[in-house]
Amino acid sequence: MSETVLVAEELCVDRGDRRVLENVSFSVGRGDVFALLGGNGAGKSTALLTFLGFIHPSYGEAYVNGLSVKDRIREVREQTAYLPEATSLYTHLSARENLQYFLSLTGVTRSAQEIDQGLDDVSLAADVRDRRLSTYSKGMRQKVAIALAILRRTPVLLLDEPTSGLDPVAIDEFNSILGGLSQGGTTVFMVTHDVYGACQVAQRIGLLQHGRMVGLFEAGDGGQISAEAVHKTFAEQQSR
Amino acid sequence: MNINIPIAIARDEWRYWARSKLALFSCLIAGLLIVASLVSTVARIESERVTREGFQEQARETFESQPARHPHRMVHYGHYVFRVPAPLSLIDPGVDAHTGTVMFLEGHRQNSAVFSPRYASAQAGPYAELSPAFAYQVLLPLLLIVLGFAAIPREREARTDYLLYAAAVTPTQVWLGKSLALAGAACAGLAPLVIGLVIALSAGESLLIAAYMLAGYALYLFAWVFLVTAVSAWCTRASTALALLLACWTLLCVITPPVAATAAQTLAPMGGKIATDLAVVRALRDTGDGHNANDPAFAKLRAQLLEQYGVDDVADLPVNFRGMVAQWSEAKQTEIMNVFADEKMASEAAQSEVVRWLSLLSPALAFENFSKITAGTDLSQHHAFLRDAERVRFDFVQKLNNIHAEKLPFADDMQRGSSPEAERRTRMSAANWRMLEEVTTQPQTALVRISASLPQLLIALLWCVVTACIGFLRMNRRLQDAV
Ligand SMILES: Nc1ncnc2c1ncn2[C@@H]1O[C@H](COP(=O)(O)OP(=O)(O)O)[C@@H](O)[C@H]1O
Ligand SMILES: [Mg+2]
Numbered sequence: 001m002s003e004t005v006l007v008a009e010e011l012c013v014d015r016g017d018r019r020v021l022e023n024v025s026f027s028v029g030r031g032d033v034f035a036l037l038g039g040n041g042a043g044k045s046t047a048l049l050t051f052l053g054f055i056h057p058s059y060g061e062a063y064v065n066g067l068s069v070k071d072r073i074r075e076v077r078e079q080t081a082y083l084p085e086a087t088s089l090y091t092h093l094s095a096r097e098n099l100q101y102f103l104s105l106t107g108v109t110r111s112a113q114e115i116d117q118g119l120d121d122v123s124l125a126a127d128v129r130d131r132r133l134s135t136y137s138k139g140m141r142q143k144v145a146i147a148l149a150i151l152r153r154t155p156v157l158l159l160d161e162p163t164s165g166l167d168p169v170a171i172d173e174f175n176s177i178l179g180g181l182s183q184g185g186t187t188v189f190m191v192t193h194d195v196y197g198a199c200q201v202a203q204r205i206g207l208l209q210h211g212r213m214v215g216l217f218e219a220g221d222g223g224q225i226s227a228e229a230v231h232k233t234f235a236e237q238q239s240r
Numbered sequence: 241m242n243i244n245i246p247i248a249i250a251r252d253e254w255r256y257w258a259r260s261k262l263a264l265f266s267c268l269i270a271g272l273l274i275v276a277s278l279v280s281t282v283a284r285i286e287s288e289r290v291t292r293e294g295f296q297e298q299a300r301e302t303f304e305s306q307p308a309r310h311p312h313r314m315v316h317y318g319h320y321v322f323r324v325p326a327p328l329s330l331i332d333p334g335v336d337a338h339t340g341t342v343m344f345l346e347g348h349r350q351n352s353a354v355f356s357p358r359y360a361s362a363q364a365g366p367y368a369e370l371s372p373a374f375a376y377q378v379l380l381p382l383l384l385i386v387l388g389f390a391a392i393p394r395e396r397e398a399r400t401d402y403l404l405y406a407a408a409v410t411p412t413q414v415w416l417g418k419s420l421a422l423a424g425a426a427c428a429g430l431a432p433l434v435i436g437l438v439i440a441l442s443a444g445e446s447l448l449i450a451a452y453m454l455a456g457y458a459l460y461l462f463a464w465v466f467l468v469t470a471v472s473a474w475c476t477r478a479s480t481a482l483a484l485l486l487a488c489w490t491l492l493c494v495i496t497p498p499v500a501a502t503a504a505q506t507l508a509p510m511g512g513k514i515a516t517d518l519a520v521v522r523a524l525r526d527t528g529d530g531h532n533a534n535d536p537a538f539a540k541l542r543a544q545l546l547e548q549y550g551v552d553d554v555a556d557l558p559v560n561f562r563g564m565v566a567q568w569s570e571a572k573q574t575e576i577m578n579v580f581a582d583e584k585m586a587s588e589a590a591q592s593e594v595v596r597w598l599s600l601l602s603p604a605l606a607f608e609n610f611s612k613i614t615a616g617t618d619l620s621q622h623h624a625f626l627r628d629a630e631r632v633r634f635d636f637v638q639k640l641n642n643i644h645a646e647k648l649p650f651a652d653d654m655q656r657g658s659s660p661e662a663e664r665r666t667r668m669s670a671a672n673w674r675m676l677e678e679v680t681t682q683p684q685t686a687l688v689r690i691s692a693s694l695p696q697l698l699i700a701l702l703w704c705v706v707t708a709c710i711g712f713l714r715m716n717r718r719l720q721d722a723v
Contacts, residue, residue: 052406054402054405054406074408074410077405077406077407077408078408080406081406081407082402082403082406084399084402084403086399088398088399088400088403089400089403090252090256090398090400091398092255092256092259092260093252093255101248101252102403102407104248105245105248105249105404105407105409106407106408106409107244107245132259152407
């Protein structure tokens, strides 16, 4: 296996007075796409937020590129682009302005052409790019958020339900973008409900149930993970 | 810390205001109020100047054009003096709004100053004078609250803050950016003040004071900026922040000043006006009636003069005994009246001293004092006017009494009731009336005003530092906060 970029080491997380992650361990190699599946409230977002240092594990540790999230949070955040579960962009700004603003805060400079290219990649209609986000639909906002995560060109992407709100065509487009990034060496950790999409792009899939990792699937050399197998395990776990 | 990030955040905040109807509308109203306050104060001062100079000229002319007459009649005829406002009263009229601006000077009495602008505008309600000082001290903080209360909770409510933090922006950078944005608004709001200061400079105010006042107003507004961002940093919901900030504003700007004034009256009470007036009358009665040379109160003066000039009868004195009595009794009475006047001024000063101590409770109160002292419109300045006016009064009365004593024969003075001839000779030439001095009370020097107001400025600075620390530390802790 190639060099590991993301490591979760026996993560235990408590939120409120409840344990929401119990001894979760996994690792993701460079250029791999890791998809975390699971029912609502299983702890998927919690696992992702632990890698950003927004949630502190009560036990265990998370590493990004060998850096401990606990101790090197700034460097970790500089190397990761995050797509939140609920799109949180500025509604008083247009798509272009949102991208320019957030990118300027991360210290990277992207030309107007590059920004437009990013919006082309997620196929956001050209005529709405200067309209304020307050006039956008959920899917349109999601496209802008995806464009932002991609335009940062960080070595690691943390994506929380990236395809929610997207139409089937856009989902296909997104999956192909992800494939391209993965080929280029970007490491992706995404939380999703889309089993079939995940099987298309992910080299590894984790199945989370009530805070425990109940299944880990890995694609063979060049092959794909079988959606039927994942689905079957998912359904079995749900019914238990 | 990379300063570009806070600047970028501040610029986005301005862009947000530019696109927010509430922010735009509030800025517009605040701008209009500030400009209106400056224009109306400048216009009022100018029209008062024209009126004052007209009356001043007229009062002098009427006095000097009085016909030949007995000098003591001129003592009772009296003269008006007018207070010239300090150049910076166009920014902060200070106590000028409450104290009188015109004083009638006459023999044997110290009158109060009358005709205050507040009295003149009594019909217009309690906030009749909208001075730039009021606009800056009370209204602009309100604008800063409206612009800034949601600065930080807005991001939290929209969850954009996590996107910022995930992009390695630190919470303290966000706090600094929002504070910068508000500080920028405060600085923009100071533009009309700069215009006012330039006008004051052209009216003779010192550059040092103008710069000092500008720095002071900036510091005061920055204290509000940091208070707003500190509260904004503490609250997760914008509505809570707004409620809390409005409560702060009401407490600091609306409630504390009158409470401090009441506390000062309780802590440093003053004798009632009627009681004091009666005490003055009682004390003056013992000095004798200066119009009656035979009053036993003047026996000592009589004996002293007879001995000095080696004569047996006051009629043989080379000076007019009645004039000497008038002079002596005016000096004696003035001495007594000055004691009471000094007492009154001292207890007024004690009250304002109490208020200055209470300034620790509110930056608004501290700053109100800072502004008045720096402008030269505080109580001490009014007291200086009262003293100058009294000096002028005493001077012209004694000059007239001197004419009475030196130029007017005693015999004629005694017979003027019975002999029209003698009466005619007691009339002194009108040329004698050209002796009036003007009252030109100037504000104290720049250094005196700066050293007097510095403690108040330090209180504002202290607020600035404390609120900045509270905001900074809160945001610094947020770095470790969980979602
Ligand atoms: N802010 C919070 N405070 C306390 N508990 C929370 C919070 N957010 C989520 N949880 C709980 O943590 C568990 C996992 O949540 P989450 O990771 O968001 O689930 P998922 O993303 O898999 O739907 C859930 O049981 C949820 O109720
Ligand atoms: Mg989730």
